[in-house]
Amino acid sequence: MxxxxxxxxxxxxxxxxxxxxxxxxxxxxxxxxxxxxxxxxxxxxxxxxxxxxxxxxxxxxxxxxxxxxxxxxxxxxxxGPEHGFRLAMATFDRSRPWIAAGAAGVIRRARDEALTYAMQRKAFGEPIINHQMVAAMLADMEISYQATRLLTLNAASEVDAGNLRGSHSACAKAFGGDAAIRATTDAVQILGGYGYTKDFIVEKLMRDAKLLQIYEGTSQIQRLVIARDLMRAHV
Ligand SMILES: Cc1cc2nc3c(=O)[nH]c(=O)nc-3n(C[C@H](O)[C@H](O)[C@H](O)COP(=O)(O)OP(=O)(O)OC[C@H]3O[C@@H](n4cnc5c(N)ncnc54)[C@H](O)[C@@H]3O)c2cc1C
Structure with a gap:
């Protein structure tokens, strides 16, 4: 059969x-x-x-x-049967930094698209970037980009040096995935009605970003990995 x-x-x-x-x-x-x-x-x-x-x-x-x-x-x-699970986890430790690298790239593109638009589009007589709430969204994107990039480089350099702490990969992946969906959603917001159309790329960035919170272990699973590592290090 x-x-x-x-x-x-x-x-x-x-x-x-x-x-x-x-x-x-x-x-x-x-x-x-x-x-x-x-x-x-x-x-x-x-x-x-x-x-x-x-x-x-x-x-x-x-x-x-x-x-x-x-x-x-x-x-x-x-x-073999004694080592397969460990191999899977070790693979995730090494693959999660490149998901975080993808997140950094998506955030950077969202920031650039939103910045260009915000400097050109005028509302109430001036470019919308002069409205503080719009500027604050752009500043948050930049913070997210820098932080995701540095967490990624930290985990990747640990991989290269052969002293990776798996939770550092999880930190990069969890932070990057969450930051990417926030940054791309804000980019759609900054473009207003046009952000919600297929005429601009920000809607695609937002759809692409969502997956960063799901594959290679969801954002919730990353937090479990991080919390367990904290507990292990504490005892
Ligand atoms: C586009 C895409 C490509 C993929 N590529 C691959 C691939 O190449 N190879 C592969 O093997 N897999 C792949 N996956 C699978 C992916 O890794 C899983 O979808 C992901 O890990 C989530 O598992 P799940 O879908 O079973 O969700 P579930 O495990 O059912 O989770 C559903 C929800 O419950 C939450 N949850 C589950 N357990 C817990 C818990 N213990 N504590 C807190 N929250 C919890 C999750 O975070 C999530 O929010 C891919 C998925 C997608 C969408």
Missing amino acids: SRARSKRWITNTDVASFYVVFAREAGTKGHKGISALVVEANWPGVRWESLIDKLGQRCSHTGDVVFEDVEVPVSHLIA
């Missing part, structure tokens, strides 16, 4: 030549029993389906990968 299993939300579903699969051995629980395997996309029994119609980041495809009676040779085992 064939037993198909699928994994949803796989980035680059349709263009990947291989997938890294974390699979649990039957009968195991918790962190133990999870292995990591490389599964080639062109193997018998491996297929992708149903690309998902997403809110943002639409240039990147996301879909389901289906595995049906797939045999994986031992040469493709990259972490």
